[in-house]
Amino acid sequence: MKRISLKTSIDLTFAVFMIAFIVLAYSTYNRAESVRENRLIVYRTSNINAVLEKILSSTIDIETGTRGYTITGDTSYLQVYKKGNKSLDVWIDSLQSMNETNALQLQKLDTIKQLIESRKIISAQVIKTRGEEGIEEAISIIKEGRGKEVMDSIRNSITNYQNEAVRILSENLTQTEENVKARNTNFALFVIIAFIVVVFAYVKIRQNAKQLLIEKTIQENLMDELIVQNQQLNDFANITSHNLRSPASNITALIATIEENSTVDEYKMIFDMLKKVAQNLNESLNQLMEVLHIKKNKLIDKEVLTFQKIYSKTLESLQGEILKSKAVIKADFSAVGEIEYSKIYLESIFHNLISNALKYRDLVRIPEITIQTEKKNNHIFLHVADNGLGIDLEKNGHKIFGMHQIFHNHPDAKGIGLFMTKTQIESMKGKISVSSEASVGTTFTVMFAT
Known part of the structure; x- marks a missing residue:
């Protein structure tokens, strides 16, 4: 060959x-x-x-x-x-x-x-x-x-x-x-x-x-x-x-x-x-x-949820904004670790409150966000506090949870997040309140119905 x-x-x-x-x-x-x-x-x-x-x-x-x-x-x-x-x-x-x-x-x-x-x-x-x-x-x-x-x-x-x-x-x-x-x-x-x-x-x-x-x-x-x-x-x-x-x-x-x-x-x-x-x-x-x-909606599915898991999932979805702002976020769920609640509602509550704290941060200082649970008088409370721009409650407190209410200039502000959060919480027989001071920060407190 x-x-x-x-x-x-x-x-x-x-x-x-x-x-x-x-x-x-x-x-x-x-x-x-x-x-x-x-x-x-x-x-x-x-x-x-x-x-x-x-x-x-x-x-x-x-x-x-x-x-x-x-x-x-x-x-x-x-x-x-x-x-x-x-x-x-x-x-x-x-x-x-x-x-x-x-x-x-x-x-x-x-x-x-x-x-x-x-x-x-x-x-x-x-x-x-x-x-x-x-x-x-x-x-x-x-x-x-x-x-x-x-x-x-x-x-x-x-x-x-x-x-x-x-x-x-x-x-x-x-x-x-x-x-x-x-x-x-x-x-x-x-x-x-x-x-x-x-x-x-x-x-x-x-x-x-x-x-x-x-x-x-x-x-x-x-x-x-x-x-x-x-x-x-x-x-x-x-x-x-x-x-x-x-x-x-x-x-x-x-x-x-x-x-x-x-x-x-x-x-x-x-x-x-x-x-x-x-x-x-x-x-x-x-x-x-x-x-x-x-x-x-009268029939809302509930399940036993872990605050830490919902919190971790929220941080994953907001990771880009957290890295961009260099925000310091601390969470303490030792007082209450679990709750029977609607998963989609609890995820929405965490997302709206934490994303708002990041969105309306004060650009002159590093954002600090503190999240913790509390049990008082047989009620479970969730506190989300920040050191952001704050809100003048004397002027805007009566409309803070209203539809399309915007209190700071921001390109992504739609004025629907807090409205939806309040609606979801109240549909589950709970309440949400706010304490805030302009240029100091804001604290949202959610009281879950037992």
Whole structure:
């Protein structure tokens, strides 16, 4: 049998390597395109759900303004009513533009628009009757119940719309997971093939190099050729590793990082986080709806919870802000270590109180936050104290737990955290109080019902 020359061995090895690379690269590219398309769907679904919440919120503003004006005759409530009307037009137009090519979604949107138009007509009739004929006539229209029926239908329609959006989101995340797994498999195959090819090339070079030792020049050329080949492989690995790394700092940035040139480990990490994003998105939607329904909810699941575990989970979710602010947080749960309570409520209480302490810190000093439990008169108390900006209670104490009440300039301030916290605590028959002094700090005290 004729012996294969060194040059032929190298050429064949490189040809096998290139064929494997082209096949795997093409397969990986197709997977990357699918991931990119799914990413756009995820982003669009998130935007649709956000706009649906705005539509529901604006509809509630109309209902609130109408009822407030009907009961009190105070025309300031009409500003809320008008604001809701104006906002609704904007958000509905936005939602319609997001679904221009989806006939089914446009049909659902038409149903919501018709219901909202009915709600507007009823509200306008009540307001007109209140102004012209008095409160009794206006209330009689409300008692007919048509407005409540329409509002319930709006809520149900929006909830169904959101559930469908979340279902689509979950399907696309599942498909993305499959594509990422396939891409990881392709990359692993490429690494294995590349390793085998390099080993094979090395062995063949060693076998054939013995025949060329007498010719120094040929030997040096072969070594140079091998070095170039290895350098090319090393450069490819370095470029791949560099281009497949991208930061994941928030939801939008996290989704945007799913690119075809990310590393395998980063794809695994990013997809794990994407699954959490989908879960947290669903939880966030439920919590926003919870503000509207919480006082009607009579059955709230309770379980035995450990304060330390809830506290530790909260710190994990706020770790970035803690590191950024260099905050010193101390916790002492020795007085009371456990409580039978709603897990989602207790997590929300811890998150809102600690995140507020970090958010409204005094920039001239290091934030210090102290958390401790106490048992007194058969009641369990939770104290969260900070040395932040504080609140002027004489001026703002009566509205500190009100909806959309903001007392300090902060880009992330929404004025809903303390409102939700108070609502959750009171729904569990508890109480929350506050003591504060401007530029000194604030202490929130939660009394849990026994």
